[in-house]
Amino acid sequence: MLVTLLIACATLVLATAAPTDVPAGRVVGGADAVDAQFPHQVSLRYKGSHTCGGSIISRNYILTAAHCVTAEDGETGELVVTPANQLSIRAGSLDRLSNGVVINVADVIVHENYGSFLNDLALLLLESPLIYSDRIAPIQIASTDTPAGADVVISGWGRLKTNGDLPRQLQWNVLSALSNLRCQTSTLMFSSSLICLGHERNNGACNGDSGGPAVYNNEIVGIAGFVMGGCGSNLPDGYAKVFYHRDWIIKNAKL
Template identity: 55%
Template sequence: MASGLLLSSLLVVLALISSSNAAPNGRIVGGVDADIGQFPHQVSLQREDGSHTCGASIISENYLLTAAHCVVVGNGIEPYPAKYFQVRVGSIQRTVGGQLLKLKRILVNKAYGNFLNDVALLELEKPLVFTANIQAIELAEEEVPTGEDVIISGWGRLYTNGPIPYRMQWNTLKALTVDECEEAIGMGDDSLICLAHQANNGACNGDSGGPATYKGKLVGVAGFVVGGCGSTYPDGYAKVAYHRAWIRENAGV
């Protein structure tokens, strides 16, 4: 079952980015506690036993957006049955508060592979009722200018192999261009947005599938880290603007 740690195709990626001497090996480090209602779009994707595995974002009354690797079987593109998961919405605590909801269907981007196109849609069994703490987030349509602040949030580990927080964390990273991403980790691709940070900051295991936002819009879906959580390498996020057509086609938003 998916654990929020992206290890598939590791040898392939090692070859792709051998010049950087680092490889993607996972999914907030250096973050701070979120306030109630600060991230009403943020969702905890959980196994049916209630254990947190990934993040997700509310994009409509019926659909959530997450990472493909959070829900697929092995290294393929087929998802686990929707009944194996649940989501907690409307709470900054991953174990209490808000509502626990069941999924009706999981749809994975068929182009997912080698850390790219790492997006999936979660259709809810019943439509959400929006409140102050449960809101959809607008999808970005444009690139984030290089050097601009991007906000990430989630319940990922506080450091590599560290504890998972009960309260949602958030941090501020910096957007890079495709060329800058290529130079930094050898993975410059139009479907990716790389987010730079200082050491001991960034995403970690359990943040996968969670949101990256810019000016209140969803710009990225957490995918992988390079060289361990909180390294000096940028983190890789699926670029929402690039995947917007696929999202609109399949979720109607």
């Protein structure tokens, strides 16, 4: 089974706030977000170019995926963390190319047990604190486990289809949380650290949605990690489960 990380060389993320209507489209081709709908959403940028998504969890910290800020050393095979001075974030804009504010990253904290698609989360300490507004605001981290069957909102600037174009404006959609058992049997990853989101074919996340949030009940419950069988397949998408990692996030982000 093909499992693909959702990082891309010029695209972005999932995220969400509680919308009032379900979009007719999909993140793989999706419905445009509206102003201030996702104030926690940020674009993670590598050397000035948009690569992944992330979520504001405090004035000083962004939550994203570990694979967005790491790479494997070609000679040793060891995991190398991207230097903080090569990273920045754009907040407060639906446009992945302009507007909002751009702030440099001061430090990168990768989960110490990241590997094999599991524990795929990282924190970014910003050089200067965010100034909150209706377009820039934190999202609460998950306080309980997400019930199976719950509607979970995703958003992002990821590709509209496999090898497709990148949208300039943030897109969003609604997927469905799977039970822990179904998630484990679908992914063959027998860990409670994942949350899987099910969807109909031609829906879901795609390359560039890495690191972005999935939201339920106005809390971030997942961090976009991988797809199986290509974008928009009939297989679920995999996310790091925020509730499972709640203590780690609180400790390292000093919440």
